[in-house]
Amino acid sequence: DAKTTQPNSMESNEEEPVHLPCNHSTISGTDYIHWYRQLPSQGPEYVIHGLTSNVNNRMASLAIAEDRKSSTLILHRATLRDAAVYYCILNKAAGNKLTFGGGTRVLVKP
Amino acid sequence: DTEVTQTPKHLVMGMTNKKSLKCEQHMGHRAMYWYKQKAKKPPELMFVYSYEKLSINESVPSRFSPECPNSSLLNLHLHALQPEDSALYLCASSQGRGRGPSNYGYTFGSGTRLTVV
Numbered sequence: 001d002a003k004t005t006q007p008n009s010m011e012s013n014e015e016e017p018v019h020l021p022c023n024h025s026t027i028s029g030t031d032y033i034h035w036y037r038q039l040p041s042q043g044p045e046y047v048i049h050g051l052t053s054n055v056n057n058r059m060a061s062l063a064i065a066e067d068r069k070s071s072t073l074i075l076h077r078a079t080l081r082d083a084a085v086y087y088c089i090l091n092k093a094a095g096n097k098l099t100f101g102g103g104t105r106v107l108v109k110p
Numbered sequence: 111d112t113e114v115t116q117t118p119k120h121l122v123m124g125m126t127n128k129k130s131l132k133c134e135q136h137m138g139h140r141a142m143y144w145y146k147q148k149a150k151k152p153p154e155l156m157f158v159y160s161y162e163k164l165s166i167n168e169s170v171p172s173r174f175s176p177e178c179p180n181s182s183l184l185n186l187h188l189h190a191l192q193p194e195d196s197a198l199y200l201c202a203s204s205q206g207r208g209r210g211p212s213n214y215g216y217t218f219g220s221g222t223r224l225t226v227v
Contacts, residue, residue, distance in 0.1 A: 032213040043114075043200050043218035044153065051213070087152065091213060096141050096160055096204070098216055100152035 002026040004088045009105040018075040020104055022088030025069045032091045033064060034098065035073045037084040044087065044100075047073065083108045111136045116201050116219035124227055125191060131222045133184040133201030142184040143216070144176060145200040153200055159184060191226045198223050 005023040012018040024033065034049040048055055048062045050071075055062040061074040075082055087103040114135045123129045133142065141160045145153035158166035159178040173195075175187040184201055198221040205214040 034215065036216075036218075043202075043220045044216075046215035046217065049213065049215055085152075096143075096158050097155065097166060098143070098202075099155060103152055 002028060002031055002090045004090060004101050006086075006088055006102060006104045008102065009107065011107045011109060012075075012078045014080060014108055014110050015077050018078045018082070018106060018108075020073040020075075020086050020088075020106070021070065022072070023070045024088070024090055027068050027090060028092075030092050033062065033068075033071050034089045034091050035060070035062065035086060036089065036100075037082075037086045038103075039081075039084045047086070049091070078106075078108045080108050080110060082106065112217065114201055114203055114217050114219035116199075116222050118222060119220070120223050120225075122225045122227060123188065123191065125193070127191075128187070128189045130188065131186040131199055131201075131224075133186075133219060134182055135203045135217070136182055137203065137217065138181075139203035139205055139217070140181060141204045142178065143202040143204075144184070144186050145202065145218075147198040147200060147221070149197075157186075188224075191224075193226050196225045 032049050032051050035047040036044040037047055038044045048060050050062045063072045085103040085105050087100050117132045143158050144156040146156050147153040155168050156170045157176045162178045173190050177185040200221045202216045202218045204216045
């Protein structure tokens, strides 16, 4: 299975954008890029996913590089409630095996 | 209903006990999953059920026994556990295969925090 690489941690100020990078240089053509976040004492929460085109939803935006070897999750205005571990995961089309890597711990400062 | 509900939220059991964890969803999802998460580690996949049939067992010890009685319910039966099995057990669901070429997000429950004494 293709792997992802994320920084261990990032800090951001409240109400500023947060850009979370993810490298997936061995991604295959059928791999979708998923992002989940896990707040303290909770289960992971789906954030966004995409294949080739950039994606936007109410939580975040996903920017996918043209060669698909990297992607960036963008939180447009960080709030204290966005402090969590963010996981970037590759999931095959029609796949049913979501495998978590280390994730990025995001700290939001007031 | 857009939730995955797990019960109980907390469980303490002895090494000779038998207990069960329960997971329920009413979103019509046909794939359900059990994950195990140790403190400060990412979740690790244990089992996958697809259309009520076990499709993936990630070499989990037999003291963990999954069961999918119907498309809405997933159980994890526990027997003769060890203290190192103490962890957060997470259930998840997704639309699963057979729904076209697209790909779907997973919905996770809040987990059962298990302590084995």
